[in-house]
Amino acid sequence: MKFTKATNYALHTMLKLFEASPVKPIGVQELAEMQGVSPTYLSKILTRLVKTGMIESVSGVNGGYRLSRKKEDMTFLDIIHAIEGTASLFECDFFHGDECSIQAVMKEAEEKMESHLKNTKLTDLALKQSQA
Amino acid sequence: MKFTKATNYALHTMLKLFEASPVKPIGVQELAEMQGVSPTYLSKILTRLVKTGMIESVSGVNGGYRLSRKKEDMTFLDIIHAIEGTASLFECDFFHGDECSIQAVMKEAEEKMESHLKNTKLTDLALKQSQA
DNA sequence: TCATTCAAAGATATCTTATGTCTATAATAT
DNA sequence: ATATTATAGACATAAGATATCTTTGAATGA
Ligand code: SF4
Ligand code: SF4
Numbered sequence: 556m557k558f559t560k561a562t563n564y565a566l567h568t569m570l571k572l573f574e575a576s577p578v579k580p581i582g583v584q585e586l587a588e589m590q591g592v593s594p595t596y597l598s599k600i601l602t603r604l605v606k607t608g609m610i611e612s613v614s615g616v617n618g619g620y621r622l623s624r625k626k627e628d629m630t631f632l633d634i635i636h637a638i639e640g641t642a643s644l645f646e647c648d649f650f651h652g653d654e655c656s657i658q659a660v661m662k663e664a665e666e667k668m669e670s671h672l673k674n675t676k677l678t679d680l681a682l683k684q685s686q687a
Numbered sequence: 688m689k690f691t692k693a694t695n696y697a698l699h700t701m702l703k704l705f706e707a708s709p710v711k712p713i714g715v716q717e718l719a720e721m722q723g724v725s726p727t728y729l730s731k732i733l734t735r736l737v738k739t740g741m742i743e744s745v746s747g748v749n750g751g752y753r754l755s756r757k758k759e760d761m762t763f764l765d766i767i768h769a770i771e772g773t774a775s776l777f778e779c780d781f782f783h784g785d786e787c788s789i790q791a792v793m794k795e796a797e798e799k800m801e802s803h804l805k806n807t808k809l810t811d812l813a814l815k816q817s818q819a
Numbered sequence: 820t821c822a823t824t825c826a827a828a829g830a831t832a833t834c835t836t837a838t839g840t841c842t843a844t845a846a847t848a849t
Numbered sequence: 850a851t852a853t854t855a856t857a858g859a860c861a862t863a864a865g866a867t868a869t870c871t872t873t874g875a876a877t878g879a
Contacts, residue, residue, distance in 0.1 A: 556691060556694075557774070557777075558793070560838075561838080567789065570789065583854080583855075592839090593838095593840075595841080596839050598856075599856090601855090613847080613854085614845075614856085615849095615853065616853045617847085619855085620855090631793075645690045646689065660807050661690070661763075664763070664803040664807075667803045668799050669796075670799070671799045691865095692867070693866080724867095728867070730827075730828095734826080744825095745875095746827085746875040746876050748824045748877040748878065750824075750877085751826085
């Protein structure tokens with residue numbers, strides 16, 4: 556029960572892209588070096604972000620990744636869901652009726668976490684850093 | 688990023704023990720059958736609950752497990768921590784200074800979830816079921 | 820005392836997931 | 850054309866989850 560390293564990579568990359576130029580893409584080479592991870596692996600992770608429309612990829616010379624221009628309001632939850640999937644943290648093999656109270660408690664707890672992640676956007680983070 | 692099955696087993700066992708007699712222990716055989724899991728494996732899980740003092744084990748004939756009498760206020764978080772450990776869900780290989788905003792957001796989110804799990808006790812759950 | 824019934828603990832096995840690497844392919848700028 | 854870059858898929862390795870088996874030790878009750 557831990558967040559994946561892939562999520563960590565995704566978050567750091569997103570923050571970097573957010574702070575960088577919105578037009579000139581950054582190569583995966585640079586992004587990977589920054590985080591001490593192999594470019595091919597990071598690329599694999601970023602592809603998932605591309606598929607969910609959070610970032611854009613540019614092939615060819617001077618290519619790389621940049622934020623998707625359409626979405627200014629990307630939340631932590633968006634990023635995490637793109638990497639970890641959207642399945643519930645507490646899945647039962649069998650579902651034993653509607654009024655299962657154990658499941659109810661667990662899902663409520665999960666929702667508390669998700670709610671906070673949904674309410675925190677990359678923008679908030681950048682703001683926080685400029686204050687410090 | 689999912690809760691372990693062991694956590695599921697632990698929660699169900701705790702609820703069962705909570706509803707059962709506080710003196711007469713229930714054998715792991717019965718508890719395991721109830722959940723469709725092997726007795727030896729469940730035993731291994733329950734041992735962790737014993738070590739944290741949440742339940743008591745009784746060896747010998749008519750032995751088994753029963754709730755610890757000392758703790759009437761066991762929370763979901765207690766149980767989960769006993770099984771999954773208490774480490775943060777978002778661990779970085781290296782810690783990059785105090786004012787890391789990414790980590791701050793993640794830990795805050797985690798705390799929201801933990802807070803809810805800490806505020807929900809087995810008692811609450813039993814109450815809920817008697818109402819239904 | 821002694822056999823029976825249990826949990827505890829350790830060694831081992833299997834399966835799944837995470838974490839990558841390698842190679843081939845497609846797209847793009849110069 | 851050629852160099853550069855992302856994409857995709859196959860493959861490899863390591864770690865963790867999920868057990869099983871066997872031995873040990875504790876408690877009971879006959
Ligand atoms: S938590 Fe509820 S639905 Fe899930 S296995 Fe337990 S009883 Fe069934
Ligand atoms: S989240 Fe913060 S502490 Fe963790 S790796 Fe990133 S910068 Fe470092």
